[in-house]
Amino acid sequence: ITTTSASVGASSAVTVQLASTSDRATVLSSFVITLTVVQYTLLPKGKARPFLYVDNSTRTDPSKKEIIQTLIQTGQERLNSDLRVPQAWGAWYGYFYCSDGTPLVFNSENNTAFWCPSQKVWYTGEIYQKSWYTYRHNQLFASLQDLSIGYWLSGQEQMGRAAVTILLEYSVFYPAFPFRDIDENPSISGGRVLSQTLDESNAVAPSLAMAFDLVADLMTPAEHALVEFNLLRSMAATIKRNNAGMSNWQTWHNVAMATVGFAVNEPLLVDYSINGSSSGFLFQLKNALSDDGFWWENSLGYHYYTLRAMQWLLFVCSRSGLDLSLIKVPRSDGKGDKYIEMMYFSPLDIVEPLSNGWAFPSLNDDHSMDDKVVNVKDVYLYANWQWGPSGRTPSPHRQAYSWVLGMQGGSTSPQQQLMWGAPIVPGTFQPSSIDLSATGLTVFLSNLTSSLGSDYALIKHGPHGGWHGHYDKLELLFVHGGVSLLSDYGTVEYTEPLHYDYFKRTLSHNTIMVDALTQQEANGTTILFEDTLDKALVASTFSSDLIPGVYGERTIVLLPDFDGTGRSVMLDLLAGVDRNKSSSSKQHDYFSIYHSAGTFKIIDGPSLVPFSIPYTSVDPSWSFLKNASTGSVPAGAPLRYSWSSSSTIQKDYDDDNSNMASEVIGLEVVRDQVNGAASEIIVAMGPNQPATSYHPVIISKLSGGDNLFSNLLISPPLDPNTPVKFYSNLKNASAPSFYITLGDKVAEIDMIASSPSSSPLNITSAVVRFSTTSSSTIKSVYGYNVAFLSPFNGANSNQIGLASSSATRPITGQILAYTLDTSSSSCSLTFAVRGDAPAQVVCEFEVLQMQQNNAQQVVTTGHMDGVIIPKEDIQVTVTQTHPTLSIIRVYVPVHPSPSGTHTIDLHITPPPPSRDHHHDDGNRKKVVIVY
Numbered sequence: 001i002t003t004t005s006a007s008v009g010a011s012s013a014v015t016v017q018l019a020s021t022s023d024r025a026t027v028l029s030s031f032v033i034t035l036t037v038v039q040y041t042l043l044p045k046g047k048a049r050p051f052l053y054v055d056n057s058t059r060t061d062p063s064k065k066e067i068i069q070t071l072i073q074t075g076q077e078r079l080n081s082d083l084r085v086p087q088a089w090g091a092w093y094g095y096f097y098c099s100d101g102t103p104l105v106f107n108s109e110n111n112t113a114f115w116c117p118s119q120k121v122w123y124t125g126e127i128y129q130k131s132w133y134t135y136r137h138n139q140l141f142a143s144l145q146d147l148s149i150g151y152w153l154s155g156q157e158q159m160g161r162a163a164v165t166i167l168l169e170y171s172v173f174y175p176a177f178p179f180r181d182i183d184e185n186p187s188i189s190g191g192r193v194l195s196q197t198l199d200e201s202n203a204v205a206p207s208l209a210m211a212f213d214l215v216a217d218l219m220t221p222a223e224h225a226l227v228e229f230n231l232l233r234s235m236a237a238t239i240k241r242n243n244a245g246m247s248n249w250q251t252w253h254n255v256a257m258a259t260v261g262f263a264v265n266e267p268l269l270v271d272y273s274i275n276g277s278s279s280g281f282l283f284q285l286k287n288a289l290s291d292d293g294f295w296w297e298n299s300l301g302y303h304y305y306t307l308r309a310m311q312w313l314l315f316v317c318s319r320s321g322l323d324l325s326l327i328k329v330p331r332s333d334g335k336g337d338k339y340i341e342m343m344y345f346s347p348l349d350i351v352e353p354l355s356n357g358w359a360f361p362s363l364n365d366d367h368s369m370d371d372k373v374v375n376v377k378d379v380y381l382y383a384n385w386q387w388g389p390s391g392r393t394p395s396p397h398r399q400a401y402s403w404v405l406g407m408q409g410g411s412t413s414p415q416q417q418l419m420w421g422a423p424i425v426p427g428t429f430q431p432s433s434i435d436l437s438a439t440g441l442t443v444f445l446s447n448l449t450s451s452l453g454s455d456y457a458l459i460k461h462g463p464h465g466g467w468h469g470h471y472d473k474l475e476l477l478f479v480h481g482g483v484s485l486l487s488d489y490g491t492v493e494y495t496e497p498l499h500y501d502y503f504k505r506t507l508s509h510n511t512i513m514v515d516a517l518t519q520q521e522a523n524g525t526t527i528l529f530e531d532t533l534d535k536a537l538v539a540s541t542f543s544s545d546l547i548p549g550v551y552g553e554r555t556i557v558l559l560p561d562f563d564g565t566g567r568s569v570m571l572d573l574l575a576g577v578d579r580n581k582s583s584s585s586k587q588h589d590y591f592s593i594y595h596s597a598g599t600f601k602i603i604d605g606p607s608l609v610p611f612s613i614p615y616t617s618v619d620p621s622w623s624f625l626k627n628a629s630t631g632s633v634p635a636g637a638p639l640r641y642s643w644s645s646s647s648t649i650q651k652d653y654d655d656d657n658s659n660m661a662s663e664v665i666g667l668e669v670v671r672d673q674v675n676g677a678a679s680e681i682i683v684a685m686g687p688n689q690p691a692t693s694y695h696p697v698i699i700s701k702l703s704g705g706d707n708l709f710s711n712l713l714i715s716p717p718l719d720p721n722t723p724v725k726f727y728s729n730l731k732n733a734s735a736p737s738f739y740i741t742l743g744d745k746v747a748e749i750d751m752i753a754s755s756p757s758s759s760p761l762n763i764t765s766a767v768v769r770f771s772t773t774s775s776s777t778i779k780s781v782y783g784y785n786v787a788f789l790s791p792f793n794g795a796n797s798n799q800i801g802l803a804s805s806s807a808t809r810p811i812t813g814q815i816l817a818y819t820l821d822t823s824s825s826s827c828s829l830t831f832a833v834r835g836d837a838p839a840q841v842v843c844e845f846e847v848l849q850m851q852q853n854n855a856q857q858v859v860t861t862g863h864m865d866g867v868i869i870p871k872e873d874i875q876v877t878v879t880q881t882h883p884t885l886s887i888i889r890v891y892v893p894v895h896p897s898p899s900g901t902h903t904i905d906l907h908i909t910p911p912p913p914s915r916d917h918h919h920d921d922g923n924r925k926k927v928v929i930v931y
Contacts, residue, residue: 075150090134293342355482374410402427433531453481461524606631
């Protein structure tokens with residue numbers, strides 16, 4: 001449809017001329033034509049083509065001379081290739097796979113038989129042929145982009161004409177094709193030439209729109225109109241039918257519609273892609289970006305897939321004077337703003353230090369295990385162009401982008417270098433421990449620069465992640481010395497049964513199952529996160545219900561370089577908690593799962609016998625385990641096992657892969673030698689990703705009321721003859737303690753649980769003491785939550801069991817403190833009670849000293865009636881008989897209960913050492929009581 005007038009106004013009479021562009025078209029005898037006339041300023045105002053991705057100044061930039069020659073050569077090579085366009089619909093690319101999940105080989109010259117390298121067989125059939133067309137169309141879209149860029153850079157008209165021909169051929173048949181989705185149904189998710197609106201969006205941005213912009217001067221007005229209306233606008237209309245909301249699909253939809261809008265001067269498309277109330281860029285920034293800066297689907301693969309779309313949108317908008325990089329929206333927690341740059345720097349906070357380079361942990365539907373950071377260099381090339389040292393708006397995070405671009409390996413395309421090739425200044429970046437509460441990832445990093453090897457631990461406990469989420473709350477990942485020891489295997493292609501029935505399910509993860517069932521969608525939070533000192537790192541997390549009525553908890557204490565040889569130790573406490581345990585007649589089975597690689601062996605434990613897994617009818621994931629065996633472990637009996645292999649690892653991590661050493665790596669597991677309940681161990685082989693090989697899976701089962709898995713993880717494994725002592729003291733549920741000995745090295749861990757009546761965990765405070773078996777002197781003490789308050793409401797059932805008569809009083813709060821100056825014979829503790837409203841209370845306090853054998857000795861007590869809040873400088877002096885741990889507990893009766901919020905400050909003299917931690921305020925900690 002072409003207007004006869006040069007301009008159209010709101011009241012203009014419009015005459016249209018109808019013509020058939022193909023003799024295959026059917027012309028109806030009557031028409032009803034509705035015209036919507038919108039007045040707008042053409043975008044971008046006053047700019048000549050090309051402008052979408054490059055302009056005439058780009059090809060004269062002397063710093064891009066080599067890149068330009070490479071791009072011209074690539075265009076010439078495309079010109080000599082087969083450029084015939086098949087008039088055929090392309091089925092979903094996911095069908096073009098072997099039955100083992102590995103891809104078939106695409107050969108543009110053969111669309112009848114397809115080779116599978118892993119199985120060494122040929123595949124034939126209609127579905128493979130149809131999906132071959134998708135690969136062929138995508139190959140032509142890439143050719144179209146290369147030809148148009150080659151023409152624009154060189155002026156060689158032959159390349160430009162070839163690009164125009166491809167555009168015209170697609171324009172002729174695209175509108176005539178019906179909508180078809182991956183199941184060949186006419187749903188809104190289906191495209192016309194490809195099976196998904198997502199795939200057609202990938203074609204538009206950048207290939208089709210870029211080519212249209214670059215070769216526009218070679219087209220006649222009729223050809224220009226044909227491509228604009230039959231292909232670009234028509235494809236944008238197809239895509240707009242499918243509002244995918246928060247999905248990564250919609251991000252690609254937005255950039256496709258915006259790119260077409262700019263290319264054909266249609267501001268309504270640009271506006272919709274940015275301001276669409278339930279789909280646009282601003283909507284997604286507000287609703288799909290977590291407060292931590294992670295894409296809500298919680299997969300690093302999909303995070304960067306989405307980010308690549310968003311940066312195309314940022315780029316094409318910036319080319320027309322619209323800077324989306326400056327837009328900020330409020331965080332959901334009300335603590336400041338979030339903005340698009342967060343998607344660039346936030347993932348770098350959780351990277352794994354593997355021996356062959358920094359990598360991202362596999363989370364949810366990641367298709368590559370431990371994908372390397374260098375594989376997203378293209379993303380950080382753009383970040384450097386936008387926010388780098390010489391970028392458009394330099395950012396405080398610019399060094400992190402330079403750090404990625406300075407890594408060995410990886411690549412960026414010549415086209416990306418042409419558009420985003422800003423100077424790269426060397427930069428440094430040091431990932432560190434972090435707790436990402438909104439995303440639900442707790443990460444510990446330690447000893448990154450040590451010659452003894454690094455440690456990395458991650459607990460996953462956040463939002464599910466929608467369709468791409470996995471049922472794996474409280475999963476634990478662990479890396480030591482550059483080797484992944486507890487791994488997440490991601491997933492395979494979505495057409496494979498393994499995806500839905502195994503990799504998405506709980507059994508394929510290092511976490512807990514209840515009653516042999518896959519978890520339901522769950523969320524969680526961090527109770528305690530302390531990374532203050534390299535000597536010990538403590539995290540405690542819990543989840544919502546894993547199955548109805550049963551939630552989970554996990555606490556880890558990581559002790560890097562435990563024995564001075566680079567060997568690290570991790571206390572791993574995992575529990576399922578029945579909310580209705582006291583009233584329920586249901587007895588649950590709990591399964592703790594570890595996945596690792598290497599050769600498995602039992603060092604001390606039962607003999608294993610072949611085993612037919614009885615749970616395959618309960619959950620389909622069990623059917624994918626093979627070669628299962630089992631053994632029974634009586635209560636209190638030892639269980640010690642390991643995975644190990646000889647490998648070359650990096651003892652001093654840096655980016656040049658230097659200082660490599662060959663030695664035994666792996667992981668050893670020792671269960672609680674005193675309080676270990678009667679259990680069953682199941683050993684099987686589980687699928688790798690892709691599922692062409694297998695790895696050991698170790699499952700421990702507890703039945704009935706026992707629900708705490710208490711394990712010690714050691715890496716690298718000890719010599720089997722090295723004695724290990726590991727036991728717990730769980731008699732006081734509110735203050736569990738653990739004792740660890742490896743050789744002559746000793747660690748004692750004392751914890752405080754905030755709700756001991758419901759769980760053995762829910763840890764809110766921990767203190768770790770180190771010593772040796774040859775000395776009674778405690779050489780070092782490391783404590784966390786120095787001033788810790790646990791508010792309890794109610795009467796005697798909520799007491800903490802103390803050796804003092806004052807324990808009979810109702811307790812509303814307690815403070816845990818510790819002494820560090822082991823050369824001093826006394827320590828002065830001063831606390832103050834403050835409040836926002838005056839009140840009179842009774843205040844009692846008691847100071848205890850914890851001996852090495854975990855015995856408690858009351859050394860000081862105090863009783864003050866009629867304390868008027870606020871009250872300053874309530875002081876007590878602790879006299880030490882030897883270096884020890886001190887605990888001060890403060891009691892305030894429930895009645896009379898002052899209203900409002902009151903705080904207790906604890907001041908320790910001598911102060912703890914400076915720890916440069918965000919929770920510290922000098923040597924004073926503040927805690928809050930809410931009555």
